[in-house]
Amino acid sequence: MKALAGQAGLCLLLATLAVWFGLLQDFSTMQAPALPRLMAAGVLLLAWMIFTAFATRHRASAGDVRDAGGILIVHASQTGFATELAVRTAGVVHAGGPRAEVRGMDALTTDRLERATRVLFVVSTTGEGDAPDMASLFRERAMRAPLALHGLSYGILALGDRDYDDFCAFGRDLDQWLHASGATPLFDRVEVDNGDEGSLRHWQHHVAHVSGTTAMADWSRPAYRRWRLAERRLLNPGSVGGQCYHVALVPEDESDLAWEAGDIAEIGPRRARGDESVVPQREYSIASLPADGALHLVVRQMHAEDGTPGVGSGWLTAHAAVGDPIDVRVRRNEGFHAPADDRPLLLIGNGTGIAGLRALLKARLAKGHLRNWVVYGERHARADRLHVDDLERWYEAGGIERLDLVWSREARGARYVQDRLRIAADALRRFVGEGGGVYVCGSLAGMAPGVDRALRDILGDAAVSDLGASGRYRRDVY
Incomplete structure (x- = not known):
């Protein structure tokens, strides 16, 4: 039926064009068009307009146009x-x-x-x-x-x-x-x-x-464990971006100090101290290992349109006081665990994605796996040093083979981590060719797709797909 409609429309269009082409010839030779030809042109033009309107309406009613927002x-x-x-x-x-x-x-x-x-x-x-x-x-x-x-x-x-x-x-x-x-x-x-x-x-x-909603109650309430807020420290004073905090949580039961680098902390926030109402959990990449004695998070304070702090980030960075209880559940995230062997590892991230990268590096260094290449980006070198001191210290000690820091507000050319990857394309090909894996942690909007596109441009679609299928290309993006 669709094919027949298309053929009918094409025939009608060709007939209309033919008649109008004849009229144009009459005008070009200074001849007055015959009345029948004028009438035919008008009828065909009207028929074409009706057909086009019908076809458009039919496509819309049948859903032949792309969904708009659904x-x-x-x-x-x-x-x-x-x-x-x-x-x-x-x-x-x-x-x-x-x-x-x-x-x-x-x-x-x-x-x-x-x-x-x-x-x-x-x-x-x-x-x-x-x-x-x-x-x-x-x-x-x-x-x-x-x-x-x-x-x-x-x-x-x-x-x-x-x-x-x-x-x-x-x-x-x-x-x-x-x-x-x-x-x-x-x-x-x-x-x-x-x-x-x-x-x-x-x-x-x-x-x-x-x-576009964060107000939905969880389908199932996590079996939270009781932890306490042990430390909260501003990591980026003077930043033009949102305030980022280092948050340290300690469990009431030390047996809860059990997770692997790459795992996720589910936090049960409160709207204010003493408020026990149920609020949807928030997820944060863990930035530490159990051996550190605390669960570390890197939390950027988010704000609603009216300026009030976000539910999850507001609870951890503003409402809860040091010493207050915090509901925590650690969720296993095998898809972002560090490789068991000592293969080369390229770790890419931006912003609060430093949390996941930091835990992976700690795990690698603890095992003596030193072939680590880090590409990390933030805004300003002076104000936005989210645990960059750790990266520089590990680099100086030989725990990081190569360290590329990208400051978007200071660079003229390569402003973002994906730009730096393109500049280092030859080194990236060698690194992956030696069996290296690629781990990405940070922003889903902008950074993650930008990095994926850069990897595919440098390595090829098939190679990146093979990396993913073999577990050598992993992401923790949000």
Whole structure:
């Protein structure tokens, strides 16, 4: 039907042009156009206008134009859990304002996907890495080859069970296919092991950010442990950016000093001291190791439109006093753990992303793994030294092989970390060629996609995809 409509429109357009071309010839030869030709031209022009209006309206009603602001939520479930989570996801999206459309993958067409601008996938894996039954046809027909999805942004919640070898295989395959099709991730894929509540809260956190809301209650309240605020220190006095604080927390039970570099601290904030109302948890990269005797965070104080401090950052940097209890749950984040071997490691970050890089470096140095290259960026060299003293000290001691500090407000050319990577392209190729891995921590807006684009320009798309598939390219971005 669509093909016939297109052919009819083309014929009508050609007929209209032919008649009007004849009129132009009459005028060019100074002849008065015949009345029948004038009438025919008018009728054809009117018909073309009516056809165009109808076709445009039909495309809009059928959804043939790209979505405007809405978010499509696609689920593929074998037992119903992914469907349930898709409905919950739609609730978060709706609370933020965008229009949410939920459909199963068995009802997803390539045409609908090509019209979408933002899609959130909630997909499970069944059997030995298979797609759920409701997704098998889409996988067979649509995922055999890449599509043209360059205008699409997406997020994936992949459900699985680590007891199986092909953990989250379908979610990973879907992610690779979307990337090969030119789509852009809104955030890194979230993998859930056997319904892990921490991973689900992480997904909810991302969806809320994409939807423009932070007011949603957590789907499940974390099993917080009781810690205390032991230290709070301003790291960037005089900065033109938001104030950043070093925050140290100590547990009431020393057995809670257990995590790995790369793990995440979930904080249960309060709106004010003594306020016990439930507030959605906030996530922060951990900047220390258990051997430090405290959990260190780097927290930038955020502000609402009316100037009041943000809920999470306000609690940690302004409302809570030193000595006050803090609700904490440490969430394991295997996707950003340091490699067990001594391979070269390129660590890239900006702003508060120094937290994740600092913990990884501490872990590497503790094992004597010294082939570390750090590229870190902030605004001003004097005011924005967020633990840069540590980096310089480790560099002087030989724990960091190469240190590139990038100050965006002082540089004339290479203002950002991705610019510095392009300048060091040859060294980057050698570093990766020697088996090096790439870890990125910091801003999802600007820095992370900029770094990814630079890596792909330098190494090639296939090489970067291979790095990701082999676990040598990892990100903790927010």
